[in-house]
Amino acid sequence: MGSRASSLLREEDIEEIKKETGFSHSQITRLYSRFHSLDKGENGALSREDFQRIPELAINPLGDRIINAFFPEGEDQVNFRGFMRTLAHFRPVEDNEKNKDPTAEPLNSRNNKLLFAFRLYDLDRDDKISRDELLQVLRMMVGVNISDEQLGSIADRTIQEADTNGDMSISFSEFIKVLEKVDVEQKMSIRFLH
C-alpha cells in the first residue's frame, strides 16, 4: 500500500501541501495512503459515497455535515489537496509556529478552527446560525427522548446566551465570544502520528 500510493504523490506536491498546511513529510505520506485506501474508485479524488463507507462515520450524528465540510462549495469530488486542507484545521497548535509566518493565518489557528465548527451549523453560509439551524443540530445530537418544545426552549436559551445584537441568531463573533472559556485549541486537535 505504501509504495504504490506514494508513487502517485510527487515531491513538489508534498512540499506545497507542507507549506500550506504545516504537516510534516511523514504525516503527509501517511495521510496519503489513508486517502488512497478510501478512494475505491481510484480516480485520485473522493466522493461522498467514499466517505459514507466509513462505518463509524455513518452512525455519527453529525456524519453528513462532517462529510460535507470536506467538499468545497457545490462540488462533489475532493482531491488530496482539499482533503489535507480540511484536516489541517485539526493539527495541534504548536508554540514555535507563531514566529514563522505572521502574514498568513495558519489553518489550525483558533479562529480557523472555530470557523470550521461554525460552518457545521451554518449550512446556508449566511454567516449566521439561525434558530432552525440550531434546532436541526440539536435534534441530531440530543436524540429522540426530548419533546419539541423542550428542544425549542433549549435553542432559545442558547441564542439568548450568545446574542448580543438582538437579531435572534448567532453571528460568528458572538460564537467566538461564547466559546472563549473553552479550550478550543486542545479540543479540536488530533495527534497525527509521525
Place this chain on the structure above:
Amino acid sequence: MINGYLDRKLQEVYSQYLQERLTCPGSSPGYSLTGVEGANSHPTAPTAFRVFSIVLWIMLASLAKLGFHWSGRIPAVVPESCLLIMVGLLVGGVIYGVRHTAPPVLSAEAFFLYLLPPIVLDAGYFLPGRLFFENLGTILWYAVLGTLWNVLGIGLSLYGLCRLGGWGLEEVSLLHFLLFGSLIAAVDPVAVLSVFEEIHVNEQLHILVFGESLLNDAVTVVLYKLFESFLRMPTVSSVDILAGGCQFVVVGLGAQVIAPLFVFLYSYLSYLTSEMLHFSGIMAIVTCAVTMKQYVEANVSERSNTTIKYFLKMWSSVSETLIFIFLGVSTIQDVHMWSWPFVSSTLFLCLLWRALGVLLLTAVVNKLRRNAVTFRDQFIIAYGGLRGAICFSLVFLIEDFPMKRLFITTTIVVILFTVFVQGMTIKPLVELLDVKRKKRALPTVSEEIHSRLLDHLLSGIEDVVGCWGQHYWKDKFEQFNTKYLKRFLIREDKQPKSSIVRLYQELERREQMGEDDEGTEDSQTQSRSLLPEEMDSIRKILSNNLRNFNNKHITAYSRHTLHQDFTVDASRKACLQRHHSMGERHSSNQTHNNQVHFSLIDTKSPRPVHNPAEVNLNGPIRVTSDGWADSSGPSLQNQEQAQASSTSRHMHIPKKLSFVLENEREK
C-alpha cells in the same frame, strides 16, 4: 489484604468454640432458654461493651466535626484531617493517662471491612466520570508504574542504607524491606480526598491525584501479598517471582470482572468478594460505583436518588472522621521503637522517590497526551502523595518479627508527617505557585452544546483519518451502552436524558430561584416576565424554604455537603407549577409551529443541503415562532393565536404536561 487476618481470626474463633464445648459438655450448641444456662443466652458483657464503645466513638467523631464547622477560621488553615488526628491524640493520651494501658488500636478488620468501603464507594459514585475516563491512561500510568517505582525504590534503597549504615538492622532481610516499601509507598485515597477537597485545584489535576490514589490499591495489594508470602516461604525461586508478576494482571482485571456484576446495595458484597478472592477491593468498589451510577439514577425515583446520595455522604463522612481519630488514638502506644536514622531516611526516601517517579513518568506520558501536565501540576502531584490509614493497617498485619515495632513507629511518623506538614502547606503552595484552580460556575448551555458538537466532530475526523483516539473508544462504549446495557438495565420510561437537557433544566431551576448565575446575567433581562400567580407560588416556596437557602453560603466547603441537590425538590415544584400554568397559553401556538417545523426539517436532515432555496421554506414559519421567543406580553398575543388553532390545543396540552411529568414520575 485482610485474608491472613481473617484466617487467623477464624482459627481463633474456632479454637475458642472448641474450648467452650470441652469445658461445658452439658450445654448444647444452641443456647437454651432456661434459667440454668441463662448466662449463655444473652449477649456477653464484652460484646455489649464493644458496641457501646463504638457508639461512643461515633458520637465523639460527630461532635468533633461539628465543632470544626462552628469554629470558622481554623478549617481554612488546618485541614480537617489534621484536626481530627489531634483530637485522636488527645483522647488517646487521656485514655492512656487514666488507664495506664495502651488505648484500643484501630483494628485492621474494622478498618478494611467497615470504615474503608463507604469512603471508596462515595468517592467512586461522585467521581466525575467523563474526566476520569479521558485521563484514565495517565492515571493508570501513574498508579501502576509509579507505585512499582516507589516500592522498589524505597525498599531497595532502605535495604542498601541499612546495610551500609549499621543501625543495628542488618539482620532484617531484603524481603522485609520490600514489604515495608510496598505498604509505605501507597498513596492513600482518604487522606488525599480530605486534603484536596479544600484546595480546589483544577479538575484535571484533582482527578489525576485522586484517581491514582484509588487505583494504586491493586498494585499495593499484589506487592504486599507477594512479599508476605515470600517471607513465609523458605526459599524464593525465580518461578515464584514470575508467578507473582502474573498476579498483577489477575488482580487488576479480576476486580473489573467482579465489580459490574453487582448493583448498588451489593457493592459492599463486591468489595468483600474481591477481598476474599485476593483481588483489590478498592478497585472493585470504585468500578462498581462508577458503572452502576447511571443505571441507578435512571431507575430509581428522584427521592430515592437523593436519599442514596445523602446516605453515601453521611456514611463516608462518619467513616472518614473515625479513621482519622483512630489514627490519632493508635499513635499512643507502648510498642514504639525509635531509631532516628531509619525514620528520617525513610521519610526522605519517600519524598525523593515520589518526586523522581512523577518527573520521569510525566516526561513520558506528556508525549502521548493532548493536554500536557505542567511542572506546577507535577509538583502538586508529587507533593500530594499523602499516606494514611491503609499503610497503618497494613503494617499491623505483618507477621511478628524483631523489628516490627520499628516499622510501626516509622509508618506512623510518615503518616503524621505527610498529613500534617504536607497537608497544611499544600494550600499556601497552591496559591503561591498559582496552580490553575477549579472553575466554579456551571457551563452555559451554549458551551455544553458546542462542546458536544466538537466531540462529535472530532470523532468523525478521527474516523476519517483512521486513528483510534479516545473519541473512538468513547463512542464505541456509548454505542454498546445504549444498545445493550441501557435497554436491559433501565426501565423503558426512564431513559436518561442527554446532558444538554439536564444542564438546561438545572440552569432553569437556578434562575427561577433567583440565584446568582454568573454566566448569564445579561440574558436575564430578556427572559420572560412572570405572572402574578406564578410569583405567588414561587414566593410561597421561597418563604417555606428560606432556611435552606441560608445554608448555601457557608464558607467551609466540604465534599460531604450537597448544596445544589438540596434545593432541587423545592425549585422543582416551582418549575412544575410554572410550566403548568404557562402550558395552556403557550403550548398550542408554539408546539403547532414546531410540529410544522420538524416535518419540514426532518425530511432534509439526512441529505446535505445543496440549494439555499430549500432552506428558505422555513422562513415564514420562523417569524411566528420568533413571536413566541420574545414574548414580553405573553397573554394577549398568544390567546389570539390560541383561539385560531384551538383544535390543536387539545392534542398538545398532554404533550406539554408530559414534559413536566417526565420529571416527576413517582407521582
